[in-house]
Amino acid sequence: MAELVQKNIESFIPELEQMERVGLADRDEVREILRRRKRFEYRLRRRKKSKEDYLTYIQYELNLYELLQKRRARLRIGDKKPEIDIVITKRINKLFKKAVLMFSGDTKLWLSHISFCVKMGWNHIVGTLYTRMLNLHSHKPEMWVAAAKWHMESNASPELARKLLQRGLLFNNKSPLLWHEYFRMELIFVDKVRKRKEVLGIGEEKDDDAEVEDAVLEAKIPALIYDAAVKSIPGVDFALSFLPICDIFNFADQLAERILEDIQTRHPNKEQVWDVVARRLLASHNKKVALPGEENVAEFSSKKGVAAARAVFEQALERLPTETMWKLYIQFSLELLEKSNSEKQAAKRLHQVLSLMERASSDELLTFDHHQEWVKLLQNCKVEKDTLACARAAVQRWPSSTEAWLLLLELLIVTTPGTEDVLKTFEEALGAIPKQESLPIWKRALEWMSSACPENTIPFLEKALFYPPTVCVYVKEKLLECSYLYHGYKAARKFYKRMLHLKPLSLGFFQNMIDIENSNASPDAEKLRTYFEHATTEFGETNVDLWMKYVLFELKHPQGKPEQAGVLYYRAVKTLQDDLTDQFISSYSLVDPSKI
Numbered sequence: 001m002a003e004l005v006q007k008n009i010e011s012f013i014p015e016l017e018q019m020e021r022v023g024l025a026d027r028d029e030v031r032e033i034l035r036r037r038k039r040f041e042y043r044l045r046r047r048k049k050s051k052e053d054y055l056t057y058i059q060y061e062l063n064l065y066e067l068l069q070k071r072r073a074r075l076r077i078g079d080k081k082p083e084i085d086i087v088i089t090k091r092i093n094k095l096f097k098k099a100v101l102m103f104s105g106d107t108k109l110w111l112s113h114i115s116f117c118v119k120m121g122w123n124h125i126v127g128t129l130y131t132r133m134l135n136l137h138s139h140k141p142e143m144w145v146a147a148a149k150w151h152m153e154s155n156a157s158p159e160l161a162r163k164l165l166q167r168g169l170l171f172n173n174k175s176p177l178l179w180h181e182y183f184r185m186e187l188i189f190v191d192k193v194r195k196r197k198e199v200l201g202i203g204e205e206k207d208d209d210a211e212v213e214d215a216v217l218e219a220k221i222p223a224l225i226y227d228a229a230v231k232s233i234p235g236v237d238f239a240l241s242f243l244p245i246c247d248i249f250n251f252a253d254q255l256a257e258r259i260l261e262d263i264q265t266r267h268p269n270k271e272q273v274w275d276v277v278a279r280r281l282l283a284s285h286n287k288k289v290a291l292p293g294e295e296n297v298a299e300f301s302s303k304k305g306v307a308a309a310r311a312v313f314e315q316a317l318e319r320l321p322t323e324t325m326w327k328l329y330i331q332f333s334l335e336l337l338e339k340s341n342s343e344k345q346a347a348k349r350l351h352q353v354l355s356l357m358e359r360a361s362s363d364e365l366l367t368f369d370h371h372q373e374w375v376k377l378l379q380n381c382k383v384e385k386d387t388l389a390c391a392r393a394a395v396q397r398w399p400s401s402t403e404a405w406l407l408l409l410e411l412l413i414v415t416t417p418g419t420e421d422v423l424k425t426f427e428e429a430l431g432a433i434p435k436q437e438s439l440p441i442w443k444r445a446l447e448w449m450s451s452a453c454p455e456n457t458i459p460f461l462e463k464a465l466f467y468p469p470t471v472c473v474y475v476k477e478k479l480l481e482c483s484y485l486y487h488g489y490k491a492a493r494k495f496y497k498r499m500l501h502l503k504p505l506s507l508g509f510f511q512n513m514i515d516i517e518n519s520n521a522s523p524d525a526e527k528l529r530t531y532f533e534h535a536t537t538e539f540g541e542t543n544v545d546l547w548m549k550y551v552l553f554e555l556k557h558p559q560g561k562p563e564q565a566g567v568l569y570y571r572a573v574k575t576l577q578d579d580l581t582d583q584f585i586s587s588y589s590l591v592d593p594s595k596i
Contacts, residue, residue, distance in 0.1 A: 144168030
């Protein structure tokens, strides 16, 4: 091993001497380069090969190469490039070759090698690398796409790109990515042919290849690709995904129409197809531009487009009166409302949206999200009576929905002057919603009662003490705070003692009691110690911070017992889970030794 390393090191010497001779590096830098390379060479000779060792070596050589290029530019040194720069790039290429041979399953490594060769302009090597990589990773569509893209864009070889994608589809005929890229590549090729024909000024003259050229210009090949793709992957969403690709090219309108007609024939009962038809119809009208002196043509065209799109949605609802179809129609109308150009247009479109929502709701086909939007729109219109009625309709339709009840409660809190109706509605909500999902209602109730009717807070919250842990644990924390806030320290301690027998409790519950004790003018150390003991009994296995707070309490409290810090340390190490012990020891080591 040492002999091989020494042989490689000796091969570096001529290159380094040239570096020093032309002024690209001084003697100390040359020695450092030699030292680093020697270390890298020894690493590569280990019995167990490491990919990281290769990558580190390669990155070092790349950094060295970049540094030399910057120095050449700054110092205007152009000498000895074959003896220095090219030698380094060949070494990098050699290292990459060894790495991909050793770790051929790593596609990122292959792509890094290819990227380097592309940067160097070694196109002959790039093509070979892609071929070797695809032989090993033939079932990875993204690799075929990368190779085809390089041949199409950098190697100016659309024929090779086409063959690669065709071959890739033999291995991955269920890959949407490959079908999309094949379709897009053929459209790019058509675009290039059309532009070349325009630049050369080629007219209608016919030659032997006229029929083939016409087929290309009319985008018949992409049409055939689409047909093959939807046979291989028959889903409607996949078929629709070809339309945005067509939209990139201004000559592909007829192709897009053909595809859309095919989709309508294949999937007449799919809601998303009707949605796409309506939206594209509107877009086609919006493409029309007003001519000089005809300023109203574009606006008129837009009106016609909206009317045509709505007609499509109405036709769809007759055929597919489903929740999804209503959802798509209403979403389309909401988007139109957002894009209104005037108050008059906005008012008209708002009326249309509200009418649609009412129609969908009467058929019980309005989604909850759009029902929420309905309430907000009515609220913005300042129609209080209708808004409340709409919110009540939501809880009737979705009686177990927390969001529906919160929607109604928020409106009642804002619009109702007294507290009786709101309290009653909170109780109705808690009776309708599953207990394990009711925490947001309890939180909102606490927030509202704290300011509106604080005298009801504790009696109301105590109803949650026997709810599932997701609710009662939170409520116990808040009840402790409320007991102290409304009735004082003694009431808080009494509630604390009561809850010790009514578990589960949270760490926050014990922390609240500690905070309450500390808020007194003269905190009782024995009581604080008791609270810490209760907390460590419940949470001592999983909480490092709790033990540290206990330790700091004994060290810093005027009535603390610093000598107990060591005892607490051993208790914590014994009690904490194994994966937390080191964390505690580390935190404990930061405590001032003079206080222990």
